[in-house]
Amino acid sequence: MIDIQSIRNDFPILEKKIYDKPLIYFDNAATTQKPRSVVERIKNGYYNVNANIHRGVHFLSQAATEAHEEARKTVQRFINASSSNEIIFTRGTTEAINLIASSFTDGFMEEGDEVIISVMEHHSNIVPWQLQAARKGITMKVVPMNERGELCMDTYRELFSDRTRLVSLTHMSNVLGTVNPVKEIIEEAHKKNVPVLLDGAQAVPHMQVNVAELDVDFYVFSGHKIYGPTGIGVLYGKEEWLDKLPPYQGGGEMIATVSFEKTTFNELPFKFEAGTPDYIGSTALAEALKYVNNIGLNPIAAYEHELLKYMTSQLKTFEGMRIFGEAAEKGAVVSFLLRDIHHYDMGMLLDRLGIAVRTGHHCAQPLMKVLGIEGTVRASLSFYNTREEIDRFIEGIERVSKMFE
Numbered sequence: 001m002i003d004i005q006s007i008r009n010d011f012p013i014l015e016k017k018i019y020d021k022p023l024i025y026f027d028n029a030a031t032t033q034k035p036r037s038v039v040e041r042i043k044n045g046y047y048n049v050n051a052n053i054h055r056g057v058h059f060l061s062q063a064a065t066e067a068h069e070e071a072r073k074t075v076q077r078f079i080n081a082s083s084s085n086e087i088i089f090t091r092g093t094t095e096a097i098n099l100i101a102s103s104f105t106d107g108f109m110e111e112g113d114e115v116i117i118s119v120m121e122h123h124s125n126i127v128p129w130q131l132q133a134a135r136k137g138i139t140m141k142v143v144p145m146n147e148r149g150e151l152c153m154d155t156y157r158e159l160f161s162d163r164t165r166l167v168s169l170t171h172m173s174n175v176l177g178t179v180n181p182v183k184e185i186i187e188e189a190h191k192k193n194v195p196v197l198l199d200g201a202q203a204v205p206h207m208q209v210n211v212a213e214l215d216v217d218f219y220v221f222s223g224h225k226i227y228g229p230t231g232i233g234v235l236y237g238k239e240e241w242l243d244k245l246p247p248y249q250g251g252g253e254m255i256a257t258v259s260f261e262k263t264t265f266n267e268l269p270f271k272f273e274a275g276t277p278d279y280i281g282s283t284a285l286a287e288a289l290k291y292v293n294n295i296g297l298n299p300i301a302a303y304e305h306e307l308l309k310y311m312t313s314q315l316k317t318f319e320g321m322r323i324f325g326e327a328a329e330k331g332a333v334v335s336f337l338l339r340d341i342h343h344y345d346m347g348m349l350l351d352r353l354g355i356a357v358r359t360g361h362h363c364a365q366p367l368m369k370v371l372g373i374e375g376t377v378r379a380s381l382s383f384y385n386t387r388e389e390i391d392r393f394i395e396g397i398e399r400v401s402k403m404f405e
């Protein structure tokens with residue numbers, strides 16, 4: 001059970017008034033708000049345990065190193081990786097995908113080799129591959145979707161060829177809310193000896209992710225979307241893969257020895273962490289994961305699912321309402337358009353009522369093109385949202401609707 005009042009008390013920003021109205025924060029897919037414990041951890045890190053990590057013999061450096069490495073173990077346990085060597089800290093999902101796109105292409109792809117992505121990818125799982133396409137002549141194959149916003153699995157199977165080297169797909173769509181059948185996707189790829197990268201930016205805050213059970217080769221997510229700080233994220237990779245991949249960036253930390261003639265690289269996970277890592281961010285992310293674990297991902301998923309069902313049914317009472325994405329498996333994200341009311345108008349007018357939603361293409365322009373629209377209004381939920389907030393949101397839409405009648 002979710003103790004909503006006690007949870008809301010942990011998030012000071014939720015008490016804020018916007019234009020003199022209580023804030024309703026429905027932009028959680030873009031970033032989540034932070035509980036007190038996470039902000040306190042950042043403050044405590046800088047006030048009490050701040051020193052550059054790994055190479056210092058002095059007390060503070062060792063304490064900061066221990067905290068950073070303990071955070072890595074917390075992430076490892078959170079997604080059930082088999083070793084903390086498989087957890088690489090990055091700046092976020094985007095950097096993690098760029099890392100794999102760059103290193104995997106360098107290590108394992110030749111001109112004409114193929115990566116399978118999907119029509120519902122965020123730009124951060126399209127553009128890095130395009131950069132590699134321009135650099136090395138690799139090509140992208142795109143899995144289409146049906147009218148409910150579910151991937152066409154038959155076409156997915158047909159897209160494999162003897163040049164397919166990697167599948168790189170989103171676990172949950174940030175626009176449609178679709179939760180993709182990742183177990184099946186991975187099994188299918190592995191039958192053909194093709195590894196799989198999953199973009200877990202949207203999935204990880206809403207459901208239990210178990211990388212060992214999924215048998216996924218690479219899994220990436222951002223700290224700020226799971227109640228942690230900005231500027232820190234995670235790349236999980238199977239040790240056998242990370243060992244084989246060439247480094248991404250060069251610099252301090254990722255080396256074993258350096259001479260002007262030759263450099264040897266550090267072991268995992270440091271091989272992929274060039275420069276001073278965000279050791280305050282990592283420890284605050286670990287704090288966020290503990291917070292989420294304390295509530296429990298199963299109760300979170302159940303509660304958010306109820307909110308999603310309620311919001312969807314209320315939205316459907318409007319004539320001329322179009323909801324984009326009605327997959328059988330769906331997370332707490334609703335993209336919609338009401339009649340011909342422009343998404344910016346809807347977003348701006350809801351904002352005046354204290355309601356934060358996102359409008360636009362949501363960094364998924366190819367998906368917008370397939371849907372034949374420019375953008376949507378997107379309301380995305382968290383466990384700190386309530387039915388009462390949805391009621392106020394629906395009243396807000398009613399007001400906007402009347403203005404455009």
Ligand code: PMP
Binds near residue numbers: 091094095170
């Ligand atoms: N993938 C998906 C599915 C996302 O929703 C986002 C963020 N909107 C990203 C990738 C990029 O995440 P970040 O900006 O934190 O790197």
